[in-house]
Amino acid sequence: MGMASGISRPVTAACINPSSCRPRYHRPIFSFPQPGAGLNLQRLFFRSFHFRRRLPHSLGTSSEDPFAQRLGGSPSEAMSSFSSPSPVSYSEELAAAKKAALLASHLCQKVQKSIMPSDVQSKADKSPVTVADYGSQALISLVLKMELPSLSFSLVAEEDSVDLRKDVAHETLKSITKLVNEILSASDTYKLSLSEEEVLDAIDSGKSEGGPHGRHWVLDPIDGTKGFLRGDQYAIALAMLDEGKVVLGVLACPNLPLFSIRSTCDQSFNSEIGCIFSACLGSGALMESLNGSTATKVHVSTIEAPADASFFESFEAAHSMHDLSSSIAEKLGVRAPPVRIDSQAKYAAMARGDGAIYLRFPHKGYREKIWDHAAGFIVVSEAGGVVSDAAGNELDFSRGRHLDLDTGIICTNKKLMPLLLKAVQDSLKEKLQSPSTH
Ligand SMILES: Nc1ncnc2c1ncn2[C@@H]1O[C@H](COP(=O)(O)O)[C@@H](O)[C@H]1OP(=O)(O)O
Numbered sequence: 221m222g223m224a225s226g227i228s229r230p231v232t233a234a235c236i237n238p239s240s241c242r243p244r245y246h247r248p249i250f251s252f253p254q255p256g257a258g259l260n261l262q263r264l265f266f267r268s269f270h271f272r273r274r275l276p277h278s279l280g281t282s283s284e285d286p287f288a289q290r291l292g293g294s295p296s297e298a299m300s301s302f303s304s305p306s307p308v309s310y311s312e313e314l315a316a317a318k319k320a321a322l323l324a325s326h327l328c329q330k331v332q333k334s335i336m337p338s339d340v341q342s343k344a345d346k347s348p349v350t351v352a353d354y355g356s357q358a359l360i361s362l363v364l365k366m367e368l369p370s371l372s373f374s375l376v377a378e379e380d381s382v383d384l385r386k387d388v389a390h391e392t393l394k395s396i397t398k399l400v401n402e403i404l405s406a407s408d409t410y411k412l413s414l415s416e417e418e419v420l421d422a423i424d425s426g427k428s429e430g431g432p433h434g435r436h437w438v439l440d441p442i443d444g445t446k447g448f449l450r451g452d453q454y455a456i457a458l459a460m461l462d463e464g465k466v467v468l469g470v471l472a473c474p475n476l477p478l479f480s481i482r483s484t485c486d487q488s489f490n491s492e493i494g495c496i497f498s499a500c501l502g503s504g505a506l507m508e509s510l511n512g513s514t515a516t517k518v519h520v521s522t523i524e525a526p527a528d529a530s531f532f533e534s535f536e537a538a539h540s541m542h543d544l545s546s547s548i549a550e551k552l553g554v555r556a557p558p559v560r561i562d563s564q565a566k567y568a569a570m571a572r573g574d575g576a577i578y579l580r581f582p583h584k585g586y587r588e589k590i591w592d593h594a595a596g597f598i599v600v601s602e603a604g605g606v607v608s609d610a611a612g613n614e615l616d617f618s619r620g621r622h623l624d625l626d627t628g629i630i631c632t633n634k635k636l637m638p639l640l641l642k643a644v645q646d647s648l649k650e651k652l653q654s655p656s657t658h
């Protein structure tokens with residue numbers, strides 16, 4: 221008997237969906253950065269010819285400085301105690317990533333509120349893509365370049381402009397350009413208006429191959445496009461690799477409640493939605509409201525007994541094998557039904573302990589992309605969790621646009637991981653031996 225069948229029905233987006241639980245947009249969605257917080261083009265021009273010296277880590281604010289925190293002293297005390305080279309700081313990059321993801325969230329919210337059939341196309345692999353996917357990618361690439369001007373900019377991102385350059389897509393391109401310009405002009409920060417060609421170029425700057433050397437931004441402009449179209453969960457997922465390692469990540473989840481997703485229907489009917497999670501290597505993971513609340517540190521669930529755990533999986537059965545998750549959960553003795561939501565919002569919810577386990581087992585032949593996991597990986601890792609492939613190996617983001625793994629991805633806290641790995645391997649073995657797989 222599958223675990224899910226014996227207990228209760230899966231918790232799905234139908235329950236969690238903000239549109240079914242409460243008015244979806246009950247708060248003003250536009251709360252842009254303060255004027256002057258960003259850059260204008262003049263400043264951009266200036267900055268691109270004047271390389272800024274990277275601040276040593278210990279010159280960051282003490283609240284976000286693990287180096288100083290470890291020593292229990294002020295940043296300057298921390299600095300004077302060590303003469304060895306300071307660890308690299310990514311605080312400027314993280315701030316830029318948050319700005320970019322915030323603006324992209326506003327664009328996505330605007331589109332999701334009144335999406336039209338003409339806003340949606342089908343890609344070569346038959347998956348949907350919307351004006352918001354393209355607009356979000358253009359906006360983020362542009363904001364990162366403006367905030368962090370340097371000679372090298374590398375972005376590994378999901379979308380490209382091939383289909384948009386076709387004559388039949390001209391109206392779509394016009395809509396995307398209009399959207400991007402509306403968001404930019406409402407921001408009070410970036411006073412510029414892009415041409416269609418500039419929007420196409422901004423989208424196409426996401427063609428980098430990534431790899432083990434140098435710095436690369438990694439972006440999924442809308443992760444969970446199917447959820448986005450249903451009015452459910454989706455995420456804007458942006459991370460940065462440095463020498464093949466994920467060093468920072470931002471997950472904007474415009475429909476995720478500020479309180480536990482599992483309690484949304486029961487208790488927090490009027491709970492605010494829209495969260496942004498961020499993490500920087502060695503500094504923990506933070507959550508704040510998209511409307512700009514104070515950031516709070518988040519931590520994964522500390523549950524040690526699998527019977528008390530609940531697990532996340534894809535809403536779409538085509539994206540992850542629900543029967544395999546059910547068998548794993550049964551072996552572990554998990555009693556709660558699966559919580560099915562779209563996108564890396566699952567990693568975000570994991571990072572604050574809404575659930576204790578995340579299982580992802582795509583069907584045979586699917587190749588995982590780095591942008592589908594990089595931001596989620598660092599947010600959960602910095603919240604104290606572990607993410608690995610189904611054999612317990614760390615995910616390797618240094619091998620280009622894809623993750624080289626063929627089994628699946630699992631995520632939980634450090635205490636539960638050994639038990640989870642055993643259950644996963646037993647279930648995979650059983651699946652291989654089952655007559656239906658031959
Ligand atoms: N056939 C597939 N199997 C697994 N994942 C897929 C498949 N097709 C698309 N995806 C991607 O899986 C992620 C969604 O996962 P989940 O089902 O866990 O929410 C998205 O990144 C989605 O792409 P996209 O970014 O275009 O939405």
Ligand SMILES: [Mg+2]
Nearest residue numbers: 440443444592
């Ligand atoms: Mg995706």
